[in-house]
Amino acid sequence: MRKQADTTAPVVIVGGGPVGFGLAIDLGLRGIRSVVIERHLAPVPIPKGQNLTQRTMEHFHFWGAEDALRASRTIRREYGIGGMTTYRTLLSGIAHDWLQRELVRPFYYTDNERLPQYATEAVLRQRAAEIPAITTLIGWTATAVRQDELGAETDIVDADGNRRTLRSDFVVGCDGSRSLVREQAGLTQTKSDHDRLMVLLVFRSTGLHQLLERYPGKSFYNVLHPELDGYWKFFGRVDLGTTWFFHAPVPADTTRDNFDFQRFLHEAAGAEFDVAFDHIGFWDLRFAVADSYRQGRLFVAGDAAHSHPPYGGYGINSGFEDAANLSWKLAATLQGWGGPGLLDSYSAERQPVFASTARDFIEQSIFVDRDFLRRHDPARDLADFEAGWEERRSGARAEVNAFEPHYEGSPIVHGPDGALCSAVGRHAFPARAGHHLTPQVLSTGRNVYEELGSGFTLIELGAGDAGIAFARAASDLGVPLKVISDTPAGGREKYQAKLVLIRPDQFIAWVSDGLSDDRSEPARVLQRVVGAG
Numbered sequence: 001m002r003k004q005a006d007t008t009a010p011v012v013i014v015g016g017g018p019v020g021f022g023l024a025i026d027l028g029l030r031g032i033r034s035v036v037i038e039r040h041l042a043p044v045p046i047p048k049g050q051n052l053t054q055r056t057m058e059h060f061h062f063w064g065a066e067d068a069l070r071a072s073r074t075i076r077r078e079y080g081i082g083g084m085t086t087y088r089t090l091l092s093g094i095a096h097d098w099l100q101r102e103l104v105r106p107f108y109y110t111d112n113e114r115l116p117q118y119a120t121e122a123v124l125r126q127r128a129a130e131i132p133a134i135t136t137l138i139g140w141t142a143t144a145v146r147q148d149e150l151g152a153e154t155d156i157v158d159a160d161g162n163r164r165t166l167r168s169d170f171v172v173g174c175d176g177s178r179s180l181v182r183e184q185a186g187l188t189q190t191k192s193d194h195d196r197l198m199v200l201l202v203f204r205s206t207g208l209h210q211l212l213e214r215y216p217g218k219s220f221y222n223v224l225h226p227e228l229d230g231y232w233k234f235f236g237r238v239d240l241g242t243t244w245f246f247h248a249p250v251p252a253d254t255t256r257d258n259f260d261f262q263r264f265l266h267e268a269a270g271a272e273f274d275v276a277f278d279h280i281g282f283w284d285l286r287f288a289v290a291d292s293y294r295q296g297r298l299f300v301a302g303d304a305a306h307s308h309p310p311y312g313g314y315g316i317n318s319g320f321e322d323a324a325n326l327s328w329k330l331a332a333t334l335q336g337w338g339g340p341g342l343l344d345s346y347s348a349e350r351q352p353v354f355a356s357t358a359r360d361f362i363e364q365s366i367f368v369d370r371d372f373l374r375r376h377d378p379a380r381d382l383a384d385f386e387a388g389w390e391e392r393r394s395g396a397r398a399e400v401n402a403f404e405p406h407y408e409g410s411p412i413v414h415g416p417d418g419a420l421c422s423a424v425g426r427h428a429f430p431a432r433a434g435h436h437l438t439p440q441v442l443s444t445g446r447n448v449y450e451e452l453g454s455g456f457t458l459i460e461l462g463a464g465d466a467g468i469a470f471a472r473a474a475s476d477l478g479v480p481l482k483v484i485s486d487t488p489a490g491g492r493e494k495y496q497a498k499l500v501l502i503r504p505d506q507f508i509a510w511v512s513d514g515l516s517d518d519r520s521e522p523a524r525v526l527q528r529v530v531g532a533g
Contacts, residue, residue, distance in 0.1 A: 009035045009135065010334050012154045012168040014142045014181050016040075018117060019302030019319035020174035021124035025063045026327035028133035030454065032334055035166055036134065037156055039141040043118035043125070046279060047202060047238045047245045050116055050219075051313030053101055054108035055436065056320050058449070058506065061110050065127040072119045074239040075219060083220035083236075087378075087389070089270030090223055090235060091211060094378075096393040098222060103400050107427045109439040109449040114219055116238055117316060140164075145171050145184050147297040170330060172299045174319075177288065179304035185295040189288045190355075192363065196231060196285035197254060198309070201246040201261055202238070207273030209241040223268055226377070230370025231285070232311065233268040243278070247310070249285070256280045285309050287358050293322075293347035301326060306354045311362050318357060321405070322350050328504035332530060337478045339532025341411060349407045349421050356423035361403055368395075401427050407507060408434035412529050414510040429494035431459075431511045437502050440491045448484065455480025455504055456529070461488040463498035466515050466522075470501075473522035479530055501525065 011027060013020045016038025024034045052060075052069075060066040082102060087094035101112055128134045137156065144155040154166045173181025182189075212218070220236035233248040246265060262275045287308045293300050302319030326346045332338030372392065378385040404425030408415035415434040429438050439449050448459065456474070460467040460483060467483040474481035486492060501510040509529040515521050527533030 008167045009033045010169045011035075011330060012152070012166050012171045013037065014145070014154065014171065014173050015175035015179075015302075015304070016125070016136065016138070017174060017176070017302070018121045018124055018316060019323050020172075021121065021128050022059065022063070022320050023172060023174060023301065023323035023327055024128055024134045024136075025065070025124065025131060026059075026323055027331060028128070028131035029063065030327065030331040031133065032327075032331050033133045034135070035168070036128070036136045037140050037142050037154070037166075038136065038138050041139055043121040045116075045118050046200075046281070047116040047118070047236070047243075048310055048316075050114050050236065050238075051101075051317070052113040052115070052120070053313070053317045054105060054110055054112045056317045057110035057113055058108060059320050059324055061449075063124075063127060065123055066110065068126065069115070069120065069123045070113060072123055073113065073115050074119065075114055075237055076240055082218065083222060084215060084218050085222045085224060085392070088223070088225055090221055090268060091214075091270040094389065095215070096389065100400055104427045107429070107436070107438045109447060120316075142175065142180055145173075145181055145298060147171070152297045169334060170297050170299065172301055172326065172330075173304040174300075174302045174323075175304050177303045177307035179300055181298055182290060182300045182304050185298040185300070187293070187295055187298075187300060188291045190291055192287040192358075194231075194285040194287075194309075194366075196249045197252050198247050198283050198285050199250045199254065199259075199261070199264075200279070200281045200283060201265070201277065202243070202279035203246070203265070204243050204276045204278065205274050206241060208235075208244060208269065211269065211271055211273060224369055224373060226373045228373075230366045230368075230373060232369075234311075235268070250282075254282070287363060289355050289358060290351065293351050294343065299326060299346065305350070306358065308358050308362050311365060314357050314362055318354055321353075324505045325350055329531075331504075337480070337530060339527065339530050342531030345410055345412045345531055349410045352409070352421040353405045353407070353423050356421075357403075357405070360422075360424050361399070404435070406432075406435045408432075410434060412509070412531050413507075414525065414528065430496040431500040431508050433508050433511050435508055437500070437506050437508055438494070440494065442484070442486050442492070443490055449506075451482075451484055452502065452506065453480065453482030453504075455482065456509070456526075457482045457484060457502040459492075459495070459500040459502065460485045461492055461495065461498045461500075463512075463514050466499055469515060469519070470522045470526070473526055477523065477526055477530075477532075479526050481526075501529065503529065 011034040013036045016036045024036050082100045084095050085098045140156045140158050152171045157163050173179045223233040231249045236245050266272045289306045301322035329342050376385045376388040405423045406425045407421045408419035409421045413434045458470050497511040499512045503509050
């Protein structure tokens with residue numbers, strides 16, 4: 001056993017899953033060196049985190065990994081990432097579409113995607129290997145983190161007992177729900193325990209694929225049953241025709257050996273089919289959200305910051321958004337143009353957004369399903385049940401539009417007075433401070449997303465010399481800014497603003513129809529959005 005010399009990098013990332021590697025890639029493309037610590041030699045082949053939203057695919061576009069990810073797809077494109085909800089059994093015939101994220105496609109630059117998390121991680125590992133600013137230590141485990149006024153240290157060890165200490169400016173824990181970084185940073189959690197033991201089954205079956213050919217184009221299936229009181233039996237495709245995953249509540253004393261899992265699957269489906277198990281595992285259904293995502297030089301992201309049941313595909317997508325939000329703020333701080341309040345804005349923005357995601361969408365869906373099952377029973381009143389089921393169908397469409405994470409209440413956004421950061425919103429084309437920029441075509445024929453700068457971008461649509469004034473102020477402050485000048489026509493009138501200031505993570509920081517007579521306005525706007533005002 002021996003201890004090697006210290007390694008220095010601006011950022012140490014503990015955990016090389018998708019979120020950790022996504023953060024490293026984003027930092028590396030901004031010129032920031034990082035070291036990624038990952039104990040697993042290869043991605044763990046358990047299918048989870050499969051649904052990648054349009055917003056997540058925007059990240060992959062900017063990371064230069066979109067084509068490689070789509071080439072790794074295991075299910076034909078026409079299956080999308082949408083699914084369906086059925087009543088009592090998978091094959092009951094009582095069904096409606098669910099989580100149709102393709103309905104919000106016009107508001108994003110890229111299409112959504114679906115593939116197992118381990119395949120996503122493999123793509124990110126390969127992309128990270130192409131970026132010189134990223135050092136990856138595979139097979140190493142973090143054992144301790146600590147910080148002082150000048151930086152942070154991370155102790156790591158490999159399987160042979162070799163030890164190293166890494167010195168850095170910042171440490172980010174992307175190390176899962178049992179996060180060492182979160183624990184040693186002293187970050188508390190708010191938890192909601194539903195007291196349910198859940199089973200995760202991974203199995204192979206061609207017969208199930210044949211049975212589900214009656215529902216073409218679906219990738220996952222949510223079964224509601226009155227006995228479950230709102231909790232789900234959930235089937236999902238890993239590939240097309242062979243491999244599946246399934247999770248559902250089971251009795252608290254269930255083990256791999258005392259339960260008939262094949263019969264359980266047949267009862268959930270409403271028919272028998274061939275089953276060959278690849279994995280049988282268990283997890284407890286609970287929600288946990290860190291009360292803050294930062295303690296000094298230590299940060300958490302992904303499952304280290306928020307863990308929850310895999311309902312709706314929110315987890316991995318939220319983790320990628322954590323990475324995109326934190327990366328540019330770390331880069332700005334390390335490069336000297338970020339203000340003293342910028343790093344605190346990471347927690348101020350992301351923590352309430354995920355708390356809202358858990359409360360208003362994931363957990364709320366359990367309560368909505370519970371109340372529906374208690375209120376409506378086709379055996380008691382068929383007409384009432386059918387009316388309630390139709391109402392659910394329309395509600396599922398509305399939910400997709402309502403899930404629109406935004407930072408209206410952020411201290412670094414010029415949002416409306418009294419606004420809050422939340423996951424509840426609405427997709428819309430007008431430019432709104434705190435919201436994601438919707439794509440539009442420029443008069444050159446290129447999409448605005450093809451022209452965005454790596455720093456801030458100002459879209460100027462017929463606002464005179466405002467672009468020049470902002471460029472001058474940005475230069476004086478050292479803030480990277482690209483100005484795109486165009487006409488307010490050809491679809492760009494949908495922004496309903498002449499000036500739109502966009503952050504490095506494609507969220508809007510400020511909108512206006514023009515500058516005031518106060519010549520200091522551009523500087524004041526920029527100082528606030530970089531945490532210096």
